[in-house]
Amino acid sequence: xxxxxxxxxxxxPPAPRMTVGQLQPPTIALPPRGGVDSIFSGSGFGASPxxxxxxxxxxxxxxxxxxxRSFSQLLAGAMASxxxxxxxxxxxxxxxxxxxxxxxxxxxxxxxxPPGLSPASLLDSPGLFPGQGPFGMSHQQxxxxxxxxxxxxxxxxxxxxNFPSSLGIGxxxxxxxxxxxxxxxxxxxxxxxxxxxxIKEPAQYSGMxxxxxxxxxxVDKPADDGYNWRKYGQKQVKGSEFPRSxxxxxxxxxxxxxxxxxxxxxxxxxIIYKGQHNHPPPQKRSKESGNSNGNLxxxxxxxxxxxxxxxxxxxxxxxxxxxxxxxxxxxxxxDEEEVGNDETRESEDEPDAKRRYSV
DNA sequence: TTGATTTGACCAAAG
DNA sequence: ACTTTGGTCAAATCA
Numbered sequence: 001x002x003x004x005x006x007x008x009x010x011x012x013p014p015a016p017r018m019t020v021g022q023l024q025p026p027t028i029a030l031p032p033r034g035g036v037d038s039i040f041s042g043s044g045f046g047a048s049p050x051x052x053x054x055x056x057x058x059x060x061x062x063x064x065x066x067x068x069r070s071f072s073q074l075l076a077g078a079m080a081s082x083x084x085x086x087x088x089x090x091x092x093x094x095x096x097x098x099x100x101x102x103x104x105x106x107x108x109x110x111x112x113x114p115p116g117l118s119p120a121s122l123l124d125s126p127g128l129f130p131g132q133g134p135f136g137m138s139h140q141q142x143x144x145x146x147x148x149x150x151x152x153x154x155x156x157x158x159x160x161x162n163f164p165s166s167l168g169i170g171x172x173x174x175x176x177x178x179x180x181x182x183x184x185x186x187x188x189x190x191x192x193x194x195x196x197x198x199i200k201e202p203a204q205y206s207g208m209x210x211x212x213x214x215x216x217x218x219v220d221k222p223a224d225d226g227y228n229w230r231k232y233g234q235k236q237v238k239g240s241e242f243p244r245s246x247x248x249x250x251x252x253x254x255x256x257x258x259x260x261x262x263x264x265x266x267x268x269x270x271i272i273y274k275g276q277h278n279h280p281p282p283q284k285r286s287k288e289s290g291n292s293n294g295n296l297x298x299x300x301x302x303x304x305x306x307x308x309x310x311x312x313x314x315x316x317x318x319x320x321x322x323x324x325x326x327x328x329x330x331x332x333x334x335d336e337e338e339v340g341n342d343e344t345r346e347s348e349d350e351p352d353a354k355r356r357y358s359v
Numbered sequence: 360t361t362g363a364t365t366t367g368a369c370c371a372a373a374g
Numbered sequence: 375a376c377t378t379t380g381g382t383c384a385a386a387t388c389a
Contacts, residue, residue, distance in 0.1 A: 231364060233382060246381070250363095259381090365387070374378080 226281030227251070229258065237261070242269055251279045 229247035236243045242261045249256040256275040262268050 230362090232384095234364090234366070235380065235382095238379060244380085257381095361389100363387100363389080365385100367383105367385090369383075370381085372378100372380080374376100 227254075227256070227277060228282060240269075249277060251277065251282075254278050 228250040230250045231245055231247050233246040234243050235246070240261060242263050245260045245262065247258045247260060248254075249258075254275075254277050256273065256277050258274060259270075259272040260268055261270040
């Protein structure tokens with residue numbers, strides 16, 4: 001499965017995911033499938049506009065080469081240096097990247113942002129920008145910048161209504177984003193902007209202010225999916241140190257599923273949504289609201305990343321990841337060991353996959 | 360007692 | 375065609 005050295009644009013039909021980690025150009029390639037379209041235009045409900053929009057906006061907007069630091073760029077910087085394509089492979093992604101550093105999935109096409117995450121968290125998270133950014137700015141600054149841009153993008157989206165998807169936060173599962181955003185986005189969701197495989201958004205945000213706003217927003221509403229999920233499986237993914245949990249939307253006919261990877265601490269390293277909700281999110285906080293994936297974010301863990309793709313969105317990055325990333329950045333060469341933190345310790349203790357994460 | 364979670368096994372897809 | 379890995383199922387367990 002890791003073979004896509006190229007961009008995930010051609011990810012498998014099921015759930016194309018975009019990962020941020022990629023050092024690739026900010027452009028996010030969406031699956032040919034129009035998943036995005038479908039998502040947005042498809043079922044209006046949960047179909048969430050993807051957070052990717054948001055993210056994508058920053059990424060795509062900024063050229064990798066351009067001076068603007070796009071999220072991806074920042075990430076890239078954090079990652080230290082782009083790894084060979086082969087490393088980008090999903091399998092490796094975790095190995096090196098994850099523990100190492102950004103949880104941000106290195107999967108191509110998937111880009112992650114802290115999901116429940118609050119941008120603030122993001123900012124705080126050293127993982128993204130270990131030490132100092134390549135650009136000379138501290139990772140926090142970089143994050144701030146990125147966040148600001150993201151926020152801006154979101155804001156713009158809202159206003160424009162074209163971008164609905166970006167905030168997709170409404171996402172299928174629910175986006176870890178601020179509820180209000182999610183809702184708004186959902187309402188505004190339109191497929192127009194998302195039709196194209198590549199989503200680009202201008203990132204012209206002045207910055208800090210927005211960032212503050214965004215942060216506030218996010219902080220206020222950590223990520224709540226708003227949907228109820230039932231766990232139906234868990235598996236240790238090969239390149240990952242953390243197990244992946246599989247959830248289904250408990251709604252009657254809702255086909256939506258999501259994969260959540262959590263670190264030992266219970267922090268979500270990555271969340272991938274698959275499918276679209278056929279129903280409106282139970283806005284009331286169901287038990288799930290705080291639990292499944294969203295709960296992670298809700299839990300207040302600073303770590304969250306979100307990736308959205310046509311059908312699926314991925315959220316990743318966790319505090320530990322960030323931390324790890326930091327460490328990783330420093331010790332890129334030692335891939336898995338980088339995570340010398342709790343997780344590592346636990347991992348060692350329970351090498352096997354079957355560890356349970358209290359959810 | 361019911362529903363959710365856990366966990367090993369099975370199946371399918373991809374390499 | 376085989377091997378590996380991811381995803382899902384289903385029985386057992388727990389709350």
